[in-house]
Amino acid sequence: MDRRAVNNKPILLVEDNPDDVTFTLRAFRQNNIGNEVVVASDGEQALQVLLPSSAARAFQPALVLLDIKLPKIDGLDVLRRIRADPRTESLPVVVLTTSNEETDIVGAYRLGANSFVRKPVAFSDFLNVAKMLGMYWLVLNQPAPEWASGG
Amino acid sequence: MAEPVRGNLAGPPRYPSVPVGPDQLQALVDHTSAVIYMRDLDGRYMVVNREYERLFHLRREEIVGLTDHDLFPAEIADEFRANDLLAASAGAPLHVEEVAPGNDGPHTYITVKFPLLDAAGKPYAVCGISTDITARKRAEEQVRQLNAELEQRVRDRTAELEASARELDAFAYSVSHDLRAPLRSMHGFSEVLLADYAGTLDDQGREYLQRIQANVTRMGRLIDDLLRLSRVTRTGLNRERVDIGAQAAEIIDELRGAEPGRCLQAVIADDLVTTGDPHLIRLALENLLANAWKFTGKREQGTIGVGAVRQSGNQVFFVRDNGAGFDMAYAGKLFSPFQRLHPTSEFEGTGIGLAIVQRILSRHGGRIWAESEPGKGATFFFTLTSDDPEWTDGP
Numbered sequence: 001m002d003r004r005a006v007n008n009k010p011i012l013l014v015e016d017n018p019d020d021v022t023f024t025l026r027a028f029r030q031n032n033i034g035n036e037v038v039v040a041s042d043g044e045q046a047l048q049v050l051l052p053s054s055a056a057r058a059f060q061p062a063l064v065l066l067d068i069k070l071p072k073i074d075g076l077d078v079l080r081r082i083r084a085d086p087r088t089e090s091l092p093v094v095v096l097t098t099s100n101e102e103t104d105i106v107g108a109y110r111l112g113a114n115s116f117v118r119k120p121v122a123f124s125d126f127l128n129v130a131k132m133l134g135m136y137w138l139v140l141n142q143p144a145p146e147w148a149s150g151g
Numbered sequence: 152m153a154e155p156v157r158g159n160l161a162g163p164p165r166y167p168s169v170p171v172g173p174d175q176l177q178a179l180v181d182h183t184s185a186v187i188y189m190r191d192l193d194g195r196y197m198v199v200n201r202e203y204e205r206l207f208h209l210r211r212e213e214i215v216g217l218t219d220h221d222l223f224p225a226e227i228a229d230e231f232r233a234n235d236l237l238a239a240s241a242g243a244p245l246h247v248e249e250v251a252p253g254n255d256g257p258h259t260y261i262t263v264k265f266p267l268l269d270a271a272g273k274p275y276a277v278c279g280i281s282t283d284i285t286a287r288k289r290a291e292e293q294v295r296q297l298n299a300e301l302e303q304r305v306r307d308r309t310a311e312l313e314a315s316a317r318e319l320d321a322f323a324y325s326v327s328h329d330l331r332a333p334l335r336s337m338h339g340f341s342e343v344l345l346a347d348y349a350g351t352l353d354d355q356g357r358e359y360l361q362r363i364q365a366n367v368t369r370m371g372r373l374i375d376d377l378l379r380l381s382r383v384t385r386t387g388l389n390r391e392r393v394d395i396g397a398q399a400a401e402i403i404d405e406l407r408g409a410e411p412g413r414c415l416q417a418v419i420a421d422d423l424v425t426t427g428d429p430h431l432i433r434l435a436l437e438n439l440l441a442n443a444w445k446f447t448g449k450r451e452q453g454t455i456g457v458g459a460v461r462q463s464g465n466q467v468f469f470v471r472d473n474g475a476g477f478d479m480a481y482a483g484k485l486f487s488p489f490q491r492l493h494p495t496s497e498f499e500g501t502g503i504g505l506a507i508v509q510r511i512l513s514r515h516g517g518r519i520w521a522e523s524e525p526g527k528g529a530t531f532f533f534t535l536t537s538d539d540p541e542w543t544d545g546p
Contacts (some may be wrong), residue, residue: 019336026343069328098335099327100375102382121334121371122364123342 007138009062010036014046014078015096016070023123024065027130035062035138043073051085060149061091063137066113068097068104076107083112090144092137186260186281189267192239194218194232197276206253227251238264239274249281258285316385323381330374338367369501373489376503380488383510388428395468396423398433399440399457406444415447420458425466427515427535435511438504439470439531445498446474446529454528465534473528482521508533 011028015021021039028037038061040046046066049059064082068075075095082088094115095108108116117133120126180187181201188199196214204210207222219228230249238245244265250257260281266274341360344352352360396419403417425432440455447453456471477485477492484490488506505519508531512519516537523529 017332017336019339020332023335023339097328098331099324100378101324101327103324119331119335121331121338122368123335123339126335126339 007062007141007143008035009060010038012038012040012046012049012059012061012064014040014043014064014066014070014075016041016067020067020119023126024130027123027127028134030127031131031134033130033134033138042071043075043078046070046078047073047081050082050088050091060146062143063133064091064093065096065133066093068095068099068108076104076111079108079111079113087149090148092141092143094133094137096133184283186283187279189276189278190218190235191276192235192274194220194235206251223252234262234264235277235279238277239266242266242268242274248284251281253285258283259288260284319381320385323378323385326374327378331371334367334371334374338364341367373501373503376501376507377488380503380507380510383431383434383507383514386431388431388514390426391429392424393427393429393432394424395432395436395459396420396457398429398436399423399470402433402437402440403444403455406440410444413444413448413453414451415444415453415455418454418456418458420456423457423459423468425468425535428511431511431514432535435508435533436470438508442504442531443470443472443474443529445500446476446493447472448474448498450474460532465536467532467534469530469532471528471530476523476525476527476529477521478525479523482523485521486519 011033013021013024015024018041021041025037028035038049038059040049046064050061050064052059066075066078070078075097079093079095082091082093092114093112094117095104095113096117096119097104098119100118105116117129120129183200184202186200186203186206188203189197191197195216195218199211199214203214209222214222219231222228223231227250234245234247234249244263247262247264249260249262251260252258261284262279262281264277264279267276267278269275341364345357345360349357399419400417403415403419407413407415440457443455444453447455450473454471454473457469458471459466459468461467475493475498481492484492486505486509489502490506491500491502493500509519512533512535515535517534519531519533521529521531
């Protein structure tokens with residue numbers, strides 16, 4: 001296996017629950033994931049960060065961690081707009097949410113989510129989830145080249 | 152030797168032929184419940200029968216020479232007249248439904264009208280025989296109304312059901328999203344305290360935090376099980392061919408894979424094929440077999456049997472184990488959600504599994520019941536169809 005560089009671009013965490021933000025940051029730290037984490041606390045903020053109306057080339061995170069139930073614009077709507085815009089259509093989006101409702105899972109995949117992960121109740125399990133997400137999306141996964149996301 | 156009686160061979164005995172006179176014909180038309188009348192081509196009454204007199208409170212002497220326009224509202228008289236002319240011109244009997252006023256509102260008649268022809272074959276009068284079918288009409292109308300009401304009631308009930316299903320969906324969705332988040336906070340901050348403040352906590356303090364975490368984890372499992380139970384009700388039912396034996400074998404393999412150290416003998420009968428929703432039946436079997444697996448955990452040699460028996464012509468499936476069993480005095484509680492017959496310390500569980508199984512079977516129209524004795528294992532019997540003559544109660 002060839003040695004890959006760790007993707008050190010920022011991670012966009014779309015999460016309205018401040019406790020979950022705390023745990024996610026802590027879990028990254030405990031797993032030595034040093035990427036900058038940009039937090040958007042609702043769907044509207046997430047879209048402002050990702051798809052600013054003025055810029056042709058926008059913020060390109062290594063990964064979007066997207067909650068579903070969000071104030072203002074919900075996660076699935078955010079996902080729909082991410083996929084509809086040429087600047088973000090290839091962005092890796094992992095839905096990270098409390099629900100395991102089949103309608104949410106099916107909806108997320110239909111809209112082009114790259115993965116659907118349920119947040120476990122136990123923090124030790126969540127640590128493990130963060131570790132595996134970091135390992136997969138920041139190390140193992142090969143993202144689309146820069147030129148593919150420019151509009 | 153007697154002469155053969157020819158009459159008997161030739162047919163019914165003959166009566167002397169008596170000419171039938173006008174009085175006799177009048178008697179005949181007067182003793183029927185039909186309304187009989189004759190009008191000339193100008194619509195003037197020539198004759199009516201007694202039923203006519205009774206119905207319209209007129210004597211025949213008074214009617215002769217009058218027209219329907221003298222007797223009835225114009226609209227009704229116009230219709231009678233039109234039918235008379237139609238019968239006269241058709242030259243053949245005309246069958247129509249007519250409405251005439253009665254003591255208790257309009258009455259409907261089925262009427263036969265036919266023309267009387269003169270020697271030249273020209274019509275000179277029209278006879279009518281009208282039979283009152285109001286009672287039948289009213290009964291038909293009543294049936295129609297009852298049907299309409301019933302349909303409306305079915306529509307209302309269906310709408311109510313759909314509304315409550317939507318409500319249940321929304322409720323489950325909210326539970327699924329919102330109820331687990333506070334648990335994550337409780338578990339997570341307990342973890343933070345344990346990790347970051349270990350120095351300021353004594354053993355007792357740490358143990359309390361761990362107990363909080365254990366309970367939070369358990370609550371998370373309860374919420375998940377509740378959602379699983381509600382999902383069984385919320386998902387559609389597709390009937391297909393299902394091989395219960397093959398499903399049971401797969402599930403037992405999975406249980407073995409998860410706990411390879413266990414020594415357990417599984418006996419699965421052949422030909423356990425039935426019709427039902429494969430996903431739901433698999434879920435029911437998973438719960439039944441996981442129970443059997445769990446409650447045989449303390450046996451040196453656990454045994455699980457899956458089979459079927461015939462009971463009053465029905466296929467009754469069973470899952471049998473030689474595990475801990477239970478006291479039949481509590482059998483009624485088995486299938487209610489969150490009812491447990493063993494302490495959590497002895498056997499882990501939330502008490503939702505058998506409630507899920509029961510709901511799956513009742514959605515198929517079947518049922519489940521159990522036989523057991525403490526320490527001697529348990530057998531769970533179930534059917535997947537409702538044509539069980541012994542079963543009269545239940546949902």
